[in-house]
Amino acid sequence: MAPKRNRRAGVEDRWYKTIYDEQKQPQRVESSNHGKGKRWRARYVDDDGREHVRGFTRKTDAQQWLDEVTAAQVTGTYIDPAKGKVTFASFYREWSTRQVWVTGTAQAMNLAANSVIFSDVALADLRPSHIEKWVRSMVDADLQPSTIKTRFNNVRSVLRAAVRDRMLAHDPSQNVALPRVRRTEAAMVIPTPREVGALLRGSDDDFRAFVGLCAFAGLRLGEAAALQVRDIDFLRREIQVRRQVQKANGHAVEIRGPKYGSERIIPAPQGLLDLLSAHSAHWRVGTNPERWMFPGRGEHPWHQNSVGYRWRKTRESAGARDLRLHDLRHFYASGLIAAGCDVVTVQRALGHHSAAVTLTTYSHLWPDASDRTRKAADGLFAEATADALRTEDDKTPINQGV
Template sequence: MTRPRRNRRAGVEDRWTKTVYDDEKRPTKVPSANHGKGKRWRARYVDDEGREKVKGFDRKVDAQKWLDDITAAQVTGTYVDPKLGAVTFASFYREWSTRQVWVPGTERAMNLASNGVTFGDVALSDLRPSHVEKWVKAMQDKPLAPGTIKTRFNNVHAVLRAAIRDKVLARDPAESITLPRRRRADAAMTIPTARQVGALIREAGVEFDAFVGLCAFAGLRLGEAAALQVGDVDFMRREIRVQRQVQRANGHAVEIRAPKYGSERTIPVPAGLLELVSLHIAHWRPGDDPARWLFPGEGQHPWHQNSVGYRWRRTREAAGVDELRLHDLRHFYASGLIAAGCDVVTVQRALGHSSASVTLNTYSHLWPDADDKTRRAADALFRASAGSAADGLRTEGRN
């Protein structure tokens, strides 16, 4: 049976007195049975679910202020049930996380961030920006890199926004929190030279050179290259389809899943890369099954982070480029597209970024700015003018 909803009402009552009426219906205040017992003033209201809430006060002004604050919160949509507001951040996250449709990698990242906060036992109603600032400072003091701090902050911020949607948190305590500044992308990014990439491919040998080539000349991520099947390479159209990626779950199990959001794509590739891939298939994986892994590992699985990492470290050492990461080959690919004049949308699609803003945030320093364009235009004018001036000087017989 559904409980009938109460009408919304609010008021402050004096528990120590009651009103009586004489024979002529004239009201008179007299002491009640509660006179002198407990708190004199009682404020009450009905919440959004029709439940009556009551709280006692010693002074009428305090009762009225509390009730006014509740009424204002109900009107503005920031009202939080006091019982729900007593829920801690940690307990809310435990319950909320069970309803999320996360892939294992996202679940690990969310658990790492949310279980590492310094305010896990703080009630959501007591959570203040100072709690979040203290946590951010603790991460910086560890020290964690600014990029890591930003990622964990964003994950915890998602939990806080969920608490606001569920009306267990009134305001966002993470709003306007200052995070440690990240270094400029051009200072942190390492872009291999063409000579270094050539040395890596030579030292990789017939087993691994195609993998290095896919990262350097198609911009594939490690998991994307490892999850390629022979049928994903279209030799006639000179294209490679990225349709899946390899991930390790809990550091052990190999999982095949869809690429990162927005990363499914078809990439036009150079003939030289197709030749590398063709030689790899012919030498190591002959056969007609298009669903076989291009880089098969143990059992039914392809290569994964560990098997690729071992081969990459060996190749990198042999090539004498110990400072390079495999992901730097993706930067090499992006920088080549930009240097060739590709626009941001073209680069975004080739790299499988979720948006053009991600591409710009990562590689904006590689695109020529207004000064570069002005300089090139002026150089062209100078060369044209200098050539005409030289012709004139020769005509006049001057040196």
């Protein structure tokens, strides 16, 4: 292996060279390159020991270029010119092979990366204008703002990886405006207790406990389907979420960790535990701790297709055609909030990866300052007027009979 060159930099005159006469005095004479090509040559050696050379007509231009390179090396923004020629598409192909994505994430990343209009643009040439044109093309294609935001964030993760790998000096997607994602309270459907009761009554015997898990423990579809016997502690009245079921490529069933790594223990109401106990006894789930609570065909539990069929049947029976299974999770969250649970408690129960997600989704359900002010004023009014509205003799309201 060849020795690594020392880092050095400088500007040299190609047209003249210095020699020493017999008295060892320096003499400036024309070189063999005199009058040929550009006079000034700037060169530097990078961190990997590779030498880079560029010619200039004027010495000031050569020195300015070299100063910029040196400053970039000092500040950590230096990019090897050869690396900067790598295109977005080629970088993504190489980078994606090193990622530990689950199937769904890989599909989403590939979809986003393949949708850009700058695949063949060299990373060093990427500008915010490229990103803006891509965003505009998605808007023109009538994609939903939420879809555009998801694809943008996925592509941005690629660009940030390029910055970390010193393929890009800066993230060109920074400060690029996106179409506004409008969140309306009307978009969230929260079933009433009467509707949830109708769903439980309309469920087939093998599906009733599943509906209960979504409505009274807030489990996602994949989390409820992946429950095993060992995940339910009837003595401690707890349900442990350890895994989820996902379908890969539309048919293969995968068992993996919960969304956002949201393993958690949920305090379970006694009514839900009774449902689960009856389900276990009726369907002979058994005592094997690794047995699925909702066994499907073969060795796999239920999945999106098998649950979807049962949910549509239940919804039809209950006369609730517009409800989604995920709306039961909103029902659970709204119940916790109405009971006075704080943000962190709700976040942990639902398995959100941050309290910010909980607030973004359910902030409109928490009492705001106006609600608290109104409630406090009601209390003050009741206390202050308790005696004022009664006579001294019989303590009956003064205005009674008026």
